[in-house]
Amino acid sequence: MTDVYKALADETRRLLLDELMQRDEQTLFELCTKLAMNHDLTPTRQAVSQHLGVLESAGLVRVERRGRYKLHTINTAPLAEIAERWPLRKAQQ
Amino acid sequence: MTDVYKALADETRRLLLDELMQRDEQTLFELCTKLAMNHDLTPTRQAVSQHLGVLESAGLVRVERRGRYKLHTINTAPLAEIAERWPLRKAQQ
DNA sequence: TTGACATGCAAGTGTTCACTTGCCTATTGT
DNA sequence: ACAATAGGCAAGTGAACACTTGCATGTCAA
Numbered sequence: 001m002t003d004v005y006k007a008l009a010d011e012t013r014r015l016l017l018d019e020l021m022q023r024d025e026q027t028l029f030e031l032c033t034k035l036a037m038n039h040d041l042t043p044t045r046q047a048v049s050q051h052l053g054v055l056e057s058a059g060l061v062r063v064e065r066r067g068r069y070k071l072h073t074i075n076t077a078p079l080a081e082i083a084e085r086w087p088l089r090k091a092q093q
Numbered sequence: 094m095t096d097v098y099k100a101l102a103d104e105t106r107r108l109l110l111d112e113l114m115q116r117d118e119q120t121l122f123e124l125c126t127k128l129a130m131n132h133d134l135t136p137t138r139q140a141v142s143q144h145l146g147v148l149e150s151a152g153l154v155r156v157e158r159r160g161r162y163k164l165h166t167i168n169t170a171p172l173a174e175i176a177e178r179w180p181l182r183k184a185q186q
Numbered sequence: 187t188t189g190a191c192a193t194g195c196a197a198g199t200g201t202t203c204a205c206t207t208g209c210c211t212a213t214t215g216t
Numbered sequence: 217a218c219a220a221t222a223g224g225c226a227a228g229t230g231a232a233c234a235c236t237t238g239c240a241t242g243t244c245a246a
Contacts, residue, residue, distance in 0.1 A: 008175070009102035017179055028223065047205050068213040068222050076179045082101075083176050086110055086169045121193065140235050161192050161243040
């Protein structure tokens with residue numbers, strides 16, 4: 001169980017969430033490709049897999065196995081905790 | 094310049110933000126005391142000072158020097174970026 | 187003015203973390 | 217069946233990070 005805050009601490013993981021916002025149900029390989037194409041990042045497949053594991057452990061990504069494919073879907077619900085914990089105050093605007 | 098996400102990654106820093114939500118313009122020593130009282134944490138003064146430095150660098154804490162006191166105030170505005178970057182989708186609710 | 191108080195700076199240490207490497211398992215198509 | 221594809225496991229490495237220690241600076245009150 002990773003907490004949401006630690007999951008967001010890494011830029012690569014944030015970019016993975018960005019890509020999943022664009023389209024749900026993407027495989028590990030698709031996400032690796034998009035990191036390279038859209039962000040000039042070329043971590044190994046294992047590194048990306050570990051990042052997705054952290055995101056899943058934090059509840060930010062849901063996984064569904066379909067044959068030999070593992071499809072990843074974003075779940076932004078846990079992020080609500082952040083806005084609720086430190087709400088915006090009018091005086092600061 | 095620390096990014097907001099890294100600033101939130103540490104539990105002690107999150108608790109400091111919690112304490113600053115309760116009351117603005119607190120000194121380093123006040124915050125040290127509250128970490129001990131409310132959360133059973135006893136890091137050194139320097140450790141807490143460094144954490145406050147990270148929060149300030151991320152724009153989450155504003156500082157005002159008043160004589161020998163340094164008063165810390167929370168600024169939750171940077172957190173809005175998170176909710177905007179990965180908005181909640183109806184289908185997930 | 188001098189001692190107490192509030193904070194700052196900087197080097198050193200141990201742990202956490204991202205990443206790689208190497209090998210293994212499972213599924214699919216021909 | 218078997219080669220190709222998609223993914224998994226686990227140990228090892230280097231860097232980033234939280235934290236401490238020791239000393240220095242600046243402010244205030246008696």
